[in-house]
Amino acid sequence: MKIAVIGGTGLIGSRLVEILVARGHEAVPHARSTGVDLLSGKGLPEALTGADVVVNLTKPPAFDQTSPAFFRTTMGNLLTAAGAAGAAHAVILSIVGADLVPGLVYYRAKVLQEEMLKAGPVPYSIVRATQFFEFIGTVMSWTSDEHTVRLPATRLQPIAADDVAEAVAGVSAGAPVRGTRDIAGPEVFALDELGRITLAARGDHRAVVTDDRAGMYAAASGDALVAKDGAAIAKTTYREWLARRTPGGA
Template sequence: MKVVVIGGTGLIGSKLVGKLNEHGHEAVVAAPTTGVNTLTGEGLAEALKGASVVVDVSNSPSFADDAVMDFFRTSTTNVLEAEAEAGVGHHVALSVVGTERLQESGYFRAKQAQEELIKASGIPYSIVHATQFFEFVKAIADAATEGDTVRLAPVKIQPIGSDDVAAAVGRAAVDAPVNGVVEVAGPDAFQLDELIRAALAAKNDSRTVVADEHAPYWGAKLQEATLLPGPDAHIAETKFADWRAQQQ
């Protein structure tokens, strides 16, 4: 089966391409470096010829509100139009658990817009909602840092490893379209500020982490369960402690 991976050179995309190829599928990397530009449409028609599935794991190069909205609207529209022309039977996209609850954030408004375009396209689809990646713990800390202080809401988070995310997206790609959302999360829930505090300490990072219930998360205020998956989520196996030990 030919599967075109939009964003196939990124963290999730590169892992996904490897997993698909290992299982005997023809995974095609679609990225600017391979001559496919979803913002201009360059190379899309050629890449999608004969494809059964298109998986979009791309991300905006800028998180500024206007730029990220323009990226996801333009890119998704171009990809969906090319899929319709090519007769692609399944569109798979990676999004984020809690997207619909994080609409104060420009980034998550853009992800919601992407999802709405997919749902309205008429192309059978599967949207995979993943919790935050282990690999982005430092980015969460950096975004919440003022001086030497990291302010984070003391709410629950259930992070997941990127290998497990790639596996979940791969399963969605080879299965029948669900025409809905499936969730995937890591096995353990943490309090956000405690997770970041422990992660920084493990790296001998001297920043002070402060629990602040009003602290925004990428621009959005959080409630206790905003970042948590629902009861039907697929729970991955890799624990944060085991992943961190591997990194060291």
């Protein structure tokens, strides 16, 4: 099966291509660095020629007010090109709870992307994942200084990027779901607790201050970002993942 992976050189895309190739598929990574620009449409028809499946893992340069326009344009270009190429399956990666946090413009933009895919001409699948382990450090950096890290007590169920890539690979190589599959990590944490676990593992002695107005995730409440019944639960725990990436880890 020939699978075109748009955004195939990024965190999830590079892992996805490796998994698919190992399973015998012709998975081809595409990105601006390879001459494919989903925003302008440059190189897209050529990238999708002969592709049975197209996976879209692209993201905007910023998670701000420009993100809805980015997804509106890129999904429009992708659906037009995929339809013209006769692709039999289109897959996107979205976010668990995206529709439950209207205060975040980026989440609203992801919902827009999902709605465009559903209304498009190509049979589709949506994989929704919780927050990646790999992004926790970035989240902490938004509201930190040399002494403290300020984080809300927002509940998250984070997941390893490797596990996300495995889930997307399984969906991409299968029949179109014509719906949504959710995947999450095995544990639920408050974000401020995740911060303390992360700093301790790194030997960072800064204090975590619970501040329910700090950062992007202050906009989420309750269990909006926690997987609901029916989600696939990955096996990798956050502490296992941290141990492999910090001094003294495997």
